[in-house]
Amino acid sequence: MRQESPPATFRSDSRRGPFPRAEHLDTPKATCTGFTLVEPVDRRRAHSFTLIELLVVIAIIAILASLLLPALAQAKEKSKQIGCASNVKQLGVGIALYADESEDWLPISCQAGGGDYRNWRLEVSRYVGVAATSTGDNNLGLGVFRCPAWTDKPGYATSCSGGYGWNAGFSQPHFGYRDDDNWGRTRVRLRKVTIPVDSIVTGDATDWYGTASGTWDYGYIYHPSCTWGGGIFPYLPVGRRHGPGVNMLWADMHVAWKSQAELMSGKGTDTDYYYRAVR
Numbered sequence: 001m002r003q004e005s006p007p008a009t010f011r012s013d014s015r016r017g018p019f020p021r022a023e024h025l026d027t028p029k030a031t032c033t034g035f036t037l038v039e040p041v042d043r044r045r046a047h048s049f050t051l052i053e054l055l056v057v058i059a060i061i062a063i064l065a066s067l068l069l070p071a072l073a074q075a076k077e078k079s080k081q082i083g084c085a086s087n088v089k090q091l092g093v094g095i096a097l098y099a100d101e102s103e104d105w106l107p108i109s110c111q112a113g114g115g116d117y118r119n120w121r122l123e124v125s126r127y128v129g130v131a132a133t134s135t136g137d138n139n140l141g142l143g144v145f146r147c148p149a150w151t152d153k154p155g156y157a158t159s160c161s162g163g164y165g166w167n168a169g170f171s172q173p174h175f176g177y178r179d180d181d182n183w184g185r186t187r188v189r190l191r192k193v194t195i196p197v198d199s200i201v202t203g204d205a206t207d208w209y210g211t212a213s214g215t216w217d218y219g220y221i222y223h224p225s226c227t228w229g230g231g232i233f234p235y236l237p238v239g240r241r242h243g244p245g246v247n248m249l250w251a252d253m254h255v256a257w258k259s260q261a262e263l264m265s266g267k268g269t270d271t272d273y274y275y276r277a278v279r
Helices: 050-103 119-125 215-219 261-267
Strands: 029-032 033-036 165-166 200-204 245-250 253-260
Touching: 050 119, 050 165, 050 200, 050 245, 050 253, 245 261, 253 261
Parallel strands: none
Antiparallel strands: 029 033, 165 200, 200 245, 245 253
16 A cells, blocks of 8 residues: 655654754744644743843841841740740759759858958859869850850950850849858858849849949849949949840749839839849
8 A cells, every 4th residue: 555755844753753953943924734833932032021021029028037037036045935944944954953962051252351252153163064263264254154145345355355244143142152250241041031032042144234334243243223334324233135134043943034114113112123033
């Protein structure tokens, strides 16, 4: 039986079958054996953007960024607050271990004889895995002694920094200033704390101190009514490093954030309520 040849406008390929010849691809429309050939589309034109479209996309991105960036900033600050709370919790474990081995006596802020405000850090250091041999050791301003939100102050040694202070107390007994203190602000026994759940031991201090009075301020937490130093407080004596408040370790060894406003107000008629060891 005789096999018919394909139409003149097609050529045969035993592997791929018939397909149009190249010279017919430029033809707007050509119909043969049921196929319709359409003029090719300019792909560059099909996928390009107009200026208006680009401006719309940029505007959408700008709107999304304005919505997301504040949320990201808040998340970053929240992570610092959580990291700080973890540090303060570890300090609480170290303080509790110190008290357990010291007949229930807590660390004290300064050494006898006029001492160094970093003494409490030195006494706690070996219980929190920080190697330090003196109060001037830089390690006392690093690790768990350093708040993630703390910013170093120019000209001050690392050992002075970190952002955590001891509730040493000025003008009234708190949690120990010096063992030879003339005003009775000596070392405190944990069992003698009247209301542990409401009594601050250590935690975030203010970020402004040291600017007017010297590095010795870096080791203390000040209570709301404190006026020590002849006007060294250009701001409130209670800090607000994490949002409107601070992380504190309380005498029952729990860690909690409290607002600056609440700490400054105290409780009832006692402005310094949260800073007293013995009531």
